[in-house]
Amino acid sequence: MELRSAAAVAPAPRSAAPSHHGITTSFALRCTGYLYAVGLRDAFADLVARHEPLRARGPETPHPAPELVPRLVATAESPSAITEFLGSDLETPIAARSFRLLGDPADLDAPPEHVLVLILHRRAAYRVPPPQLARDLMTAYAARRRNVPPNWAVRRLDGHLHVHELRSVQLYQPATAVFDRLAPLGTAV
Numbered sequence: 584m585e586l587r588s589a590a591a592v593a594p595a596p597r598s599a600a601p602s603h604h605g606i607t608t609s610f611a612l613r614c615t616g617y618l619y620a621v622g623l624r625d626a627f628a629d630l631v632a633r634h635e636p637l638r639a640r641g642p643e644t645p646h647p648a649p650e651l652v653p654r655l656v657a658t659a660e661s662p663s664a665i666t667e668f669l670g671s672d673l674e675t676p677i678a679a680r681s682f683r684l685l686g687d688p689a690d691l692d693a694p695p696e697h698v699l700v701l702i703l704h705r706r707a708a709y710r711v712p713p714p715q716l717a718r719d720l721m722t723a724y725a726a727r728r729r730n731v732p733p734n735w736a737v738r739r740l741d742g743h744l745h746v747h748e749l750r751s752v753q754l755y756q757p758a759t760a761v762f763d764r765l766a767p768l769g770t771a772v
Contacts, residue, residue, distance in 0.1 A: 607673050607702050609758035610713040611665070612720070614697040616749035619728065620652045620681070623699070626723035627651060627679060629733050633719060636707040637677045653683035653697060662762045665700055669758060676707040694750055700758045717754045 627649055631637045656664045661684055668680045684696040703713070719735070726733040755761040 606705055608705055608708045608713070608756075609669055609700065609702045610717065610754060610756040611701070611758040611761040612699040612717055613753045613755065613761055614699065614749050615751045616694050618653070618681070618683075618695070618697040618699075618749065622724055622727040623651045623681065624649075625727040626720055626733075629723035629727070630716065630720050631677065633723075633733075633735060634707075634711045634716070636710040637703075639675045649677075649679035651679060651681045651699075653681040655685055656682050658684045658686055658696075661698065665698065665758060665761070668700055669702060671702075673702055673704060676704045678702045698761060702758075713756050714754060717752075721752060 654664065661682060664682060671678070679699060679701045682698045682700070684698065686693055686696065701713075701716070703716075719733075722735070723733040
């Protein structure tokens with residue numbers, strides 16, 4: 584798996600649709616290959632621990648665990664499932680949900696496709712931009728897949744990060760920009 588650094592990731596075109604209630608922003612990571620929920624859960628916890636703006640305020644509001652066990656969704660139905668999640672209320676500075684896209688059953692050789700959707704409060708997104716969050720999340724995921732804590736001090740000069748189960752990871756900002764890539768060729772969304 585290759586994940587280019589924030590400087591090498593070209594931002595997706597911005598959608599004309601407004602964000603959820605104007606106080607949140609979203610981004611999506613489309614992963615080709617096997618994505619393990621336990622490693623992703625641990626990486627998400629590392630991400631929240633690393634970035635103070637992502638933590639819930641006060642001891643009375645603990646950060647709930649996101650729903651990272653992939654929800655199985657047909658590719659054609661994924662835009663409505665993602666839109667439903669994006670319309671949910673945000674009670675913490677960050678929320679996430681993982682979707683496993685079910686492709687053509689006849690194509691058994693196709694690698695699995697996942698979409699990880701994250702919603703951020705705008706104040707958190709101003710302090711920690713989504714490309715940096717995506718890079719840090721995948722750095723933590725790669726470390727957790729090796730059963731070690733992430734080493735945040737290591738900067739890869741080539742901008743690539745290797746996770747052997749993932750063939751590619753693509754960043755889409757806002758999350759609705761992934762809809763154009765989810766439609767099979769010749770199908771309108």
